[in-house]
Amino acid sequence: MKHIDVCLTPDLLHLHTVENTIVVVADVFRATSCMVTAFAYGVKTIVPVATIEECQQWQERGYLAAAERNAHRVDGFELDNSPFTYMDEQIRGANVAMTTTNGTLAITKSRSAVKVLVGSFLNLDAVARFLKTEPYDVMVLCAGWKGRVNLEDTLFAGALIDRLKDSYALAEDSAIVAHRLYCDGKENLVGYMANASHIRRLQRLGIQKDITYCLQHDLYDVVPVLRGNALVAMEM
Amino acid sequence: MKHIDVCLTPDLLHLHTVENTIVVVADVFRATSCMVTAFAYGVKTIVPVATIEECQQWQERGYLAAAERNAHRVDGFELDNSPFTYMDEQIRGANVAMTTTNGTLAITKSRSAVKVLVGSFLNLDAVARFLKTEPYDVMVLCAGWKGRVNLEDTLFAGALIDRLKDSYALAEDSAIVAHRLYCDGKENLVGYMANASHIRRLQRLGIQKDITYCLQHDLYDVVPVLRGNALVAMEM
Numbered sequence: 246m247k248h249i250d251v252c253l254t255p256d257l258l259h260l261h262t263v264e265n266t267i268v269v270v271a272d273v274f275r276a277t278s279c280m281v282t283a284f285a286y287g288v289k290t291i292v293p294v295a296t297i298e299e300c301q302q303w304q305e306r307g308y309l310a311a312a313e314r315n316a317h318r319v320d321g322f323e324l325d326n327s328p329f330t331y332m333d334e335q336i337r338g339a340n341v342a343m344t345t346t347n348g349t350l351a352i353t354k355s356r357s358a359v360k361v362l363v364g365s366f367l368n369l370d371a372v373a374r375f376l377k378t379e380p381y382d383v384m385v386l387c388a389g390w391k392g393r394v395n396l397e398d399t400l401f402a403g404a405l406i407d408r409l410k411d412s413y414a415l416a417e418d419s420a421i422v423a424h425r426l427y428c429d430g431k432e433n434l435v436g437y438m439a440n441a442s443h444i445r446r447l448q449r450l451g452i453q454k455d456i457t458y459c460l461q462h463d464l465y466d467v468v469p470v471l472r473g474n475a476l477v478a479m480e481m
Numbered sequence: 482m483k484h485i486d487v488c489l490t491p492d493l494l495h496l497h498t499v500e501n502t503i504v505v506v507a508d509v510f511r512a513t514s515c516m517v518t519a520f521a522y523g524v525k526t527i528v529p530v531a532t533i534e535e536c537q538q539w540q541e542r543g544y545l546a547a548a549e550r551n552a553h554r555v556d557g558f559e560l561d562n563s564p565f566t567y568m569d570e571q572i573r574g575a576n577v578a579m580t581t582t583n584g585t586l587a588i589t590k591s592r593s594a595v596k597v598l599v600g601s602f603l604n605l606d607a608v609a610r611f612l613k614t615e616p617y618d619v620m621v622l623c624a625g626w627k628g629r630v631n632l633e634d635t636l637f638a639g640a641l642i643d644r645l646k647d648s649y650a651l652a653e654d655s656a657i658v659a660h661r662l663y664c665d666g667k668e669n670l671v672g673y674m675a676n677a678s679h680i681r682r683l684q685r686l687g688i689q690k691d692i693t694y695c696l697q698h699d700l701y702d703v704v705p706v707l708r709g710n711a712l713v714a715m716e717m
Binding site (some may be wrong): 253254256257259260392393394396399417418421422425426437441 | 489490492493495496626627628629630631632635653654655657658661662665666673677
């Protein structure tokens with residue numbers, strides 16, 4: 246039987262081997278939700294980069310560029326970290342470079358995996374269906390917040406486990422923690438998230454509509470996958 | 482308001498500052514449950530050490546010595562990592578040196594805190610009552626399993642939060658995760674633990690009675706605290 250494991254933050258990645266594993270990176274608020282939305286609206290490629298300087302270099306080559314630090318857009322870049330930014334006709338066919346506080350770093354740290362996929366509640370079912378067709382173990386890499394565990398990415402890991410539980414065994418306790426938590430909260434995820442730290446951080450920024458949007462399940466049938474240094478869309 | 486935070490494994494300790502904080506170390510299966518039991522049965526001091534070599538040095542000075550690695554007793558030491566070992570008259574007044582896979586390392590890593598306490602379900606209420614009398618923030622340090630998050634120590638953190646929730650604010654999402662998990666499982670902790678990885682590891686060793694014992698709440702009114710290099714008991 247295949248196994249599914251959860252790495253609750255990139256700061257615990259040293260405990261995991263990803264070489265024979267498909268990694269699903271989740272940064273629900275908001276990087277991976279943005280990426281999924283962008284591909285659903287026709288973006289051609291997204292290059293995730295770790296630093297603002299790299300993002301500028303791609304911008305100079307003609308890419309649309311998105312840079313976020315501490316939940317704010319960095320000056321000088323076209324796109325920010327709200328998924329609604331990507332619901333735009335000008336996005337269709339574009340190449341995008343993106344750097345965020347947590348999500349893009351988690352992707353670049355996973356390069357040695359068999360495949361690196363981008364997961365969010367928005368494409369949960371598409372990711373689950375794709376994984377079932379593959380022979381590999383799965384690890385969900387929660388992007389967390391500056392190394393810390395966060396509730397929303399843990400809940401995503403639990404949601405994916407819930408979709409896969411009949412065909413995968415849970416590898417370790419972190420997977421059990423994530424799954425139990427999701428089962429506990431799934432009837433009302435928005436309410437369940439109400440006191441989470443990042444929610445408070447985002448609410449101070451006045452973006453409740455982003456939160457509600459990012460917690461919707463199965464809006465899009467797209468699975469972003471890392472090919473070389475760029476994410477591209479697999480239609481499911 | 483005071484804050485309570487949870488560090489889900491010692492491998493995430495770099496994200497926390499413990500200098501103005503009381504740290505409660507939990508290694509429910511079985512190091513901290515052993516320590517609490519030992520003090521309840523009259524042990525005078527326990528010196529937690531990181532290595533087997535240090536443990537031998539204390540043994541040569543006349544200490545009773547307990548060394549565990551990978552849930553097994555190390556040859557050449559009197560005591561093992563079962564709490565039932567410590568329910569013995571010969572223990573009364575003894576000085577003990579102890580090294581375990583996870584728990585003692587977590588204690589030695591926390592030395593810069595205001596105080597380091599030893600927590601387990603067995604002395605949950607005593608720890609909670611003591612903390613309420615102190616002006617400091619609290620961090621529960623879950624010993625985990627070789628750096629990984631485990632279910633039992635996370636549940637202990639949630640149980641302590643549940644006892645303190647009226648007088649402490651939750652600092653970060655890891656505290657929310659732990660508390661929600663405990664509330665989800667508290668009606669039947671033994672059942673809730675049934676599939677956890679360390680439980681499977683311990684069941685292979687045939688020590689179900691240790692598991693059931695360690696999940697009992699509030700058996701003892703003792704709070705072990707680190708003074709210099711040794712744990713001593715505070716009676717509550």
